[in-house]
Amino acid sequence: MGGFNLENISLITILIILLFVWSSRFEPCHARQGKYWRQSKTAPADSQFLQKEKLHGVSHHHSSSLTKFMDSYYISPDETMETHKGQSSATFNVLDYGAKGDGHTDDTKAFEAAWAAACNVEASTIVVPSGSIFLLHPISFSGPNCAENIVFQLDGKIIAPTTPGSWESELLQWIEFTTIKGITIKGKGVIDGQGSVWWNDLPTHSPDSKVTNELRKKMPSTKPTALRFYGSTDVTVTGITIQNSPQTHLKFDNCTSVQVYGFTAASPGNSPHTDGIHLQNSQDVLIYGTDLACGDDCISIQTGCSNVYIHNVNCGPGHGISIGGLGKDNTKACVSNVTVRDIAIQDTLTGGGSGSVQGITFSNIQVSRVETPIMIDQFYCDSSKCSNESSAVAVSNINYADIKGTYTRNPIHFACSDNLPCTGVSLDTIELKSVGEDSQPFCWNTYGDLKGTTVPPINCLQSGKSSKKVVYC
Numbered sequence: 001m002g003g004f005n006l007e008n009i010s011l012i013t014i015l016i017i018l019l020f021v022w023s024s025r026f027e028p029c030h031a032r033q034g035k036y037w038r039q040s041k042t043a044p045a046d047s048q049f050l051q052k053e054k055l056h057g058v059s060h061h062h063s064s065s066l067t068k069f070m071d072s073y074y075i076s077p078d079e080t081m082e083t084h085k086g087q088s089s090a091t092f093n094v095l096d097y098g099a100k101g102d103g104h105t106d107d108t109k110a111f112e113a114a115w116a117a118a119c120n121v122e123a124s125t126i127v128v129p130s131g132s133i134f135l136l137h138p139i140s141f142s143g144p145n146c147a148e149n150i151v152f153q154l155d156g157k158i159i160a161p162t163t164p165g166s167w168e169s170e171l172l173q174w175i176e177f178t179t180i181k182g183i184t185i186k187g188k189g190v191i192d193g194q195g196s197v198w199w200n201d202l203p204t205h206s207p208d209s210k211v212t213n214e215l216r217k218k219m220p221s222t223k224p225t226a227l228r229f230y231g232s233t234d235v236t237v238t239g240i241t242i243q244n245s246p247q248t249h250l251k252f253d254n255c256t257s258v259q260v261y262g263f264t265a266a267s268p269g270n271s272p273h274t275d276g277i278h279l280q281n282s283q284d285v286l287i288y289g290t291d292l293a294c295g296d297d298c299i300s301i302q303t304g305c306s307n308v309y310i311h312n313v314n315c316g317p318g319h320g321i322s323i324g325g326l327g328k329d330n331t332k333a334c335v336s337n338v339t340v341r342d343i344a345i346q347d348t349l350t351g352g353g354s355g356s357v358q359g360i361t362f363s364n365i366q367v368s369r370v371e372t373p374i375m376i377d378q379f380y381c382d383s384s385k386c387s388n389e390s391s392a393v394a395v396s397n398i399n400y401a402d403i404k405g406t407y408t409r410n411p412i413h414f415a416c417s418d419n420l421p422c423t424g425v426s427l428d429t430i431e432l433k434s435v436g437e438d439s440q441p442f443c444w445n446t447y448g449d450l451k452g453t454t455v456p457p458i459n460c461l462q463s464g465k466s467s468k469k470v471v472y473c
């Protein structure tokens with residue numbers, strides 16, 4: 001890994017709980033009737049398609065900063081594999097469908113029309129040209145009846161509206177791609193959520209002359225994700241930048257075979273709930289060569305995810321890479337077979353944390369001024385009602401190897417439940433130095449072993465097996 005560009009940023013003391021209700025979503029698409037799309041904005045609130053997600057958080061504010069981009073991690077889309085086969089010559093430029101690209105005119109209809117046309121042609125390309133700024137209202141590119149392997153070539157800039165009237169309440173995302181087989185978003189373009197207007201629980205945010213607190217108060221309470229993929233297979237996102245999302249920047253839900261590389265997410269470190277990438281109910285996910293700077297988890301891997309491989313990612317500011325998280329009403333949060341390696345994490349809350357998960361490997365993680373680099377917390381909970389009822393699912397087979405760098409609070413914090421201790425926690429070659437408080441590694445009900453040397457010495461792991469019955473997903 002190359003040299004890290006470190007900045008002195010004040011540390012995060014943020015406690016977050018993610019609670020979500022996830023319900024199935026199905027979206028019809030009447031291709032033969034010329035309705036290839038549906039504008040989310042127009043969906044009735046009681047629609048069967050409505051998906052709800054709730055976020056609750058407590059945050060303490062701190063100074064804002066963006067990391068420098070890490071050139072060494074950037075892998076040009078041209079140098080890497082193209083997942084879509086036989087790109088056809090059919091291109092559909094949004095300017096030919098009436099988009100103005102002047103940054104003021106609502107270009108939503110033009111994008112919908114270009115999608116409707118591209119949808120008919122296998123391996124076609126929608127072109128969003130450079131040199132223009134396109135204002136898009138909430139939009140859904142829906143594809144169950146579309147041809148496969150469509151490319152969305154984004155070289156221009158897409159911006160979100162900042163007027164409250166443009167947003168339906170409880171709308172969960174701004175730009176959505178649903179039920180598509182083979183979709184690639186690539187290019188040098190930028191998707192800008194203009195999120196500061198939503199960050200209303202952020203009184204210290206640097207004042208934007210156009211955005212008054214009055215306006216912030218009028219935005220819906222549900223903050224949308226900038227770009228979300230749902231129920232799709234063979235999804236690739238590469239080259240583009242998503243910045244200033246109202247909430248999560250890039251989200252995959254119920255997707256299989258996902259690749260993200262050469263991607264950038266950029267939001268201030270004090271923007272609330274702005275996860276970089278959020279994975280849920282998705283399998284076979286590969287994320288690499290990516291630079292994530294945001295106000296919440298750089299990558300959050302939630303329930304229903306398996307076979308996830310993440311490498312060469314720069315994270316910071318942010319909250320590190322989190323795995324697990326207990327679903328609402330004690331629904332099971334099952335995550336398995338996740339590998340996280342060759343990661344640089346700076347100025348974050350945790351390096352890698354987990355809960356309710358099995359088969360996780362964190363290796364070659366370089367941390368700089370991270371509050372608690374190694375953390376498992378089965379008591380992770382909403383501060384309003386913390387109880388000792390921790391997660392209902394076992395945490396087992398968690399491997400940490402080659403975790404090096406500096407911490408500011410605890411080198412290691414393993415808080416496992418009394419009912420279900422963590423088992424099979426392996427620590428191999430740990431070198432963590434304090435640049436703040438000098439506290440000892442903490443383990444509660446954690447079984448596992450040490451391999452190689454560890455600095456500081458770790459004496460709190462219990463050897464052998466727990467006598468408690470382990471419940472797997």
Ligand SMILES: *[C@@H]1O[C@H](CO)[C@@H](O)[C@H](O)[C@H]1NC(C)=O
Pocket residue numbers: 023024025179230231232254
């Ligand atoms: C997930 O997506 C697939 C493919 O679009 C769909 O068939 C399935 O019903 C979805 N599952 C859920 C739980 O929504």
Ligand SMILES: *[C@@H]1O[C@H](CO)[C@@H](O)[C@H](O)[C@H]1NC(C)=O
Pocket residue numbers: 306307308309337339
């Ligand atoms: C774990 O995930 C990797 C991809 O990251 C995959 O190649 C491997 O087959 C998976 N292992 C199991 C046991 O499913």
Ligand SMILES: *[C@@H]1O[C@H](CO)[C@@H](O)[C@H](O)[C@H]1NC(C)=O
Pocket residue numbers: 386387388418
């Ligand atoms: C949780 O359990 C610990 C140890 O068993 C105990 O000391 C603590 O008081 C309990 N907390 C609550 C909120 O029940």
